[in-house]
Amino acid sequence: MTSTTTSSHLGALLMAPVNALMRVVDIPLRGLQKSTGIGGMAAFFLAPNMLIFGIFVLLPLFINIVYSTTGGTAFFLSERSFVGTEQYQRLFTCTNYLDPMSCQEDAFWTAVGNTFWFVVLQVALMILVSLVTALILNRDLIGRSFWRAVFFFPVLLSPVVVGLIWKWILQRQGLLNFILYEIGNVTPYTWLTDRNWTFIATIGVSIWAHMGLYTLILLAGLQAIPKDLYEAAEMDGTKPARVFWRITLPLLAPNLLVVVVLALIKAVQIFDEVYVLTGGGPGTSTLYLTQYIYETGFASALRNPGLAAAASILMGLVLVVLTLMQLGLGRKNENKGKR
Amino acid sequence: MQMKSILAGAALALMSTTAAFAGDVRIMWYSDGVEGDVMKDLVGRFMKENPGINVILDNVAYSVIKEQLPVQLEAGNGPDIARVTAIKDLSKHWLDLRPLVKDAKYWDENYGAQADWMRPDGSNQISGFMTQITLTGGFANKTLFEQAGVPLPGPKATWEEWAAASKKVADSQKIFAMAIDRSGHRLTAPLLSYGANYVGKDGKPAPLDKGAKDFMTKFVGWVADGSFSKDVWVSAAGSTYRAAADDFINGQLAFYYSGSWQVANLATKIGNNFDWVATGSPCGPAACTGMPGGAALVAVKYTKNPKEVAAVMDWFAQEKIVKEFSERTLFLPGNKSVVDKGGLDFKTNNAQAKAALTKYVEATKSTSETALKLPGWRWSDTVYAAIVTRVGQTLAGEMKIEDAFARIDADIAQKVKDAGQ
Known part of the structure; x- marks a missing residue:
């Protein structure tokens, strides 16, 4: 019984900074949800993934398309x-x-x-x-x-x-x-x-x-x-x-x-x-x-x-x-x- | 206080790392034989004499030099120094060492003969120096010729005579007769001996002439009748390089056409297994020429440490270092003083290797004018690549030799057009 109480105290102690951080983050997120609605929140949370996808997939694809419309042997687009x-x-x-x-x-x-x-x-x-x-x-x-x-x-x-x-x-x-x-x-x-x-x-x-x-x-x-x-x-x-x-x-x-x-x-x-x-x-x-x-x-x-x-x-x-x-x-x- | 100590420690670590990077010189190096070990030893000595410069020697496969280095250079990256064979083709990426080396006059006097091979047309740039001068030529398995009772063709023997003699040896000993590396540079030697001239009046590639067509036609015929091994030539697509050295080393070839850089490799790997000799280049109707070339140590202009790079190049270009490098690697030196003074004491107990090197030195005297010009010609690699690609396809049965001629001309014309865009 004592050990359970001790561990729950320890858990609460460890979670305290996380909870504090959540409360801080919660304020702007509530504001964002009010102004953009649920759809906006989905977009907000997807943004980091989409950013990575954009940089590593869409951007190279776009660059590749641009390259395919250029000639010469140089690698830099500015020289093509x-x-x-x-x-x-x-x-x-x-x-x-x-x-x-x-x-x-x-x-x-x-x-x-x-x-x-x-x-x-x-x-x-x-x-x-x-x-x-x-x-x-x-x-x-x-x-x-x-x-x-x-x-x-x-x-x-x-x-x-x-x-x-x-x-x-x-x-x-x-x-x-x-x-x-x-x-x-x-x-x-x-x-x-x-x-x-x-x-x-x-x-x-x-x-x-x-x-x-x-x-x-x-x-x-x-x-x-x-x-x-x-x-x-x-x-x-x-x-x-x-x-x-x-x-x-x-x-x-x-x-x-x-x-x-x-x-x-x-x-x-x-x-x-x-x-x-x-x-x-x-x-x-x-x-x-x-x-x-x-x-x-x-x-x-x-x-x-x-x-x-x-x-x-x-x-x-x-x-x-x-x-x-x-x-x-x-x-x-x-x-x-x-x- | 503790936080301050941590930050101070991190800053110190960062500064020391930066200081180490400031003196770093990275060399991209490939080896045909034992030169990697010799270079490693010399790099160690350089760093002892120059403690402020940290040289990192990256030993890589030749394919990395051929395929990956050009891409790195085009992207403005790459090592600080590299050992390369496409010296002219990539010359726009080399650093001009003239204002950085201790004595530019020494460089001009000793390396001036090949300076044009590694700098853009019309410039007086010092890009580096040849770590070795090479010449293509043949090697014959003397033991197999003796066992077959076929005399070795003489010094002025033609390609036809070598093909006939090697075929007799092959039939008798159940081996392959002849092989030539899958390389446009290698194939160019016999083409020139048959009178080929790649260079047009305007300095750009000319369409294939009779000399080139004559030898290529003969070569395809020789592969078809078994006088030449086709394995190496059909073992890849495109312009990929393949050497046939292993077949010769394993005693599977009567005659192998490659070059002087193979001497150390053959001496080390063949040992006492059989007797072999360097034959020089067989003759054609126009000449008995080999193709000169070699590998150069060049500085890359994208380096962050040009002064340190120049210090390294100065050290390695010294007469005594070049002499030692050549003696230990069994390479023909590119330094004029070393050549003129002579007395190179090649470090080998292998009498065959010593005789082969002497033969190659002799063979340089019969190198044709056209052959001497090609290493410094901008379009050499383009022509070589087109020839290898199409001859390879012909040997694999994908096209007739007449179609290959048309394709080679078209490929080269297209590449010239691409380069101009």
Whole structure:
């Protein structure tokens, strides 16, 4: 009893300055609420966040748009000349968009094409692999926690480390060739200089690196499905495939949607691990959009920040569309749930 | 009273920190071989002799120098001093040391020959000095040639003769025949030997000429028939630099075309594993030239401590320091007095390295006039980048060599236009 009283006294003592401060702050806040109403108060409290968002998101976006309307190689805006939409025109000057070599900026359209195919194939395979892994990990396996950790571990790695690990495995004198030679006396193959294998490698490596996160999301969705539905299906003698199509998949749809959209956005932004693994080669077969922007803006012998900014604005538009798609589908699902 | 003591302590700490920053000189440095260790040792000695100046040596990868430093400089930042290879291209960012160094005459006499390589056209600025003069050239794996029973081609052998001999060695020893670094600078040497001239009458880049087209066509053919390894060239996109040194060090190459800066690297890593020799540059119809170049230590004009920077540059540019640096790193010196006096005692027991350095010194005599002009030409890096990008795509099977020629010309023209905006 005595100790409770002592601690409550101590609490009151510690809170005293806070309370005093609150009383001081309360006076202008009451005044503000009277003059601006509840809406004004919401704006007041949101202002710090909006300020940070404005400085770190909107301002750079605005600056990027301005850059995309300027030309030259200088980085300071004051040293750059206004060229209007010239950078966009340059990106879109093309005889046939399906043949990058007919375009003025052939590297841009090659990167767009590569990114498109990468997104289509990687996202489809990512969903499939993550779903299968989640279904397996949802079963009563021996050492289930260990396996979950194993699949999640690559997510914790830096993309550069991921790229280096796979480079050491896939290079001519790498681990894969060593194993193939030891097992089957197979002549070492240059996986990273073959156009087709390299493209496949970038897809495989990115799936390996990111599937852990998506598996975890799907696993959470699987565990949220009520067990009694499965018990009822079992009592009815429903076949496992039918259970999957009629119970698991429909109830997993909201999680799948999140995974699809997240995977799509991540795939469009692919850069780090591929840059380390292949450098965009052989030729330009694994040159993706983010690398094109990086090289145009920063790495080439004579940089063109304006062109890089224009390309990044276009890429940003694609990401906006994908995000709106996510929001739209998310709301649709929500409304379905309410009905 | 207590508050006053705390404030006084904080002020003292702040003042001492500021004082430390005032004397700091940060050097951004990259290494091809052992020069990072030598530099670290020399920096230590400098600080002992000059206790008021704190030199911080940042050892970075070459890619940082190539890709990140230019961006820092464009933004008005960067280190106080840097070791760079894009010396002319970035010359607008270098500090004019002329009013700051102890004896500008010493600098003019000893480093004047390469001063134009690192200053804006038309100025008499002292920007820094060459830490090494380099020359591109070949290395042959003598042991593999002997094992294959193929004689090493002679000193005036052509690129065709080297390609044929290396192919025989490769077929016999199940290795790669030849490789050349993925670099426009490296590829320029054979192009010049075939008669190429990049510089137009107006000083701007000229369209690719017959000499350039001839060698590039041969090079693509040699890669297709296996005389040249394509691994290095297709292992990246764009103008990214890649060296093929590891393949040579691992005994996987009969002939490797790179340059004098590799001597220390090869001597250290190959050791006694096999015998190798420097061959100089193979000949073409027009010349047997290598491409000169090198790395320069330059002062950056955005430094807050120009006096300290000049003191550091003065110390490192001394004849005795340059001599010691060259002897320990096995680099060809850029100081005229050191070259003229001769007697460099390269610190290596490796007879192959010593012979290679002698070979490179000899090879400087056959360097063509055009080759000597290119390091000081503003558009060199632009041309190199366009060539690497398009030849790389051709080797990867993305375009025909004729299309690559057109693209190289268009890329260069576009870059010249961009630079003028």
